[in-house]
Amino acid sequence: MTRPPFPPFTDASAADKVRLAEDGWNSRDPARVVQAYSADCQWRNRAEFVSGHAEIVALLTRKWAREHDYRLIKSLWAHQGNRIAVRFAYEFHDDSGQWFRAYGNENWAFAPDGLMTRRIASINEAPIAAADRKFLWPLGRRPDDHPDLDSFGF
Template identity: 75%
Template sequence: MARPPLPPFDEASAIEKVRLAEDGWNSRDPIKVAQAYSVDSQWRNRAEFVQGREQIEAFLTRKWRRELDYRLIKELWAFGGNRIAVRFAYEYQDDSGNWYRAYGNENWEFNENGLMRRRLASINEHPIAEAERKFHWPLGRRPDDHPGLSHFGF
């Protein structure tokens, strides 16, 4: 199964790939998101190691049960060949109504079919007041006219 855009990436196709990933994650649909990864995909997410689509689905299901009202923005940092580096920020609240903002970097490696076969993520988060939130679009895809990370200085 091909998942365009395919490597090798140029700037336009890398930006498109990043936006497609952001859109997928903002759907908060673990099954849909997992389809963007190869069946043998390997992840490092903070201190957790995940391998394969089944584990990816389970990981994302747990994540979005804990992280309510999740909204994410990704931005291209660098690209070359079959690799893309991104930076991101997301906001969410827990089941007690406490808000958080997480910042991170991801390194992605794709197979020839455009499926991500490796994802290495480093993430830090901190509590924020609800009044400090920056990501206010309705749940789902970030509108095209909503500012990106650079606008907020993240």
């Protein structure tokens, strides 16, 4: 299996890779998302360390069971060779209806086939009022004309 675009990344192909990842995550479908990762991909997600497809799917399943109405924007920060650095923000609410905005950074490494072999994510979140939400598109893929992270100052 391959997953274009392939490293080494150009500015355009790195930006495409980031948008494809954002689209996958906004599907909130662990089986779809995991297809972008190698079978032995290593993750650090906050303080949790997972490895391989089964553990990634389990983490994402737990995540989206508690993070309702999840909407994410990713932004290319830097790239070189087979590595990409990303900034992101996402909004969700919990079972009580409390909204949150999470901010973070990810470092990605890719195999020549375009599958991600390593994902290191640092994430912080803060409660927000429902009226302070910024990511208001219908669930699913962010519309192309929706503002990006820089537009919000995130």
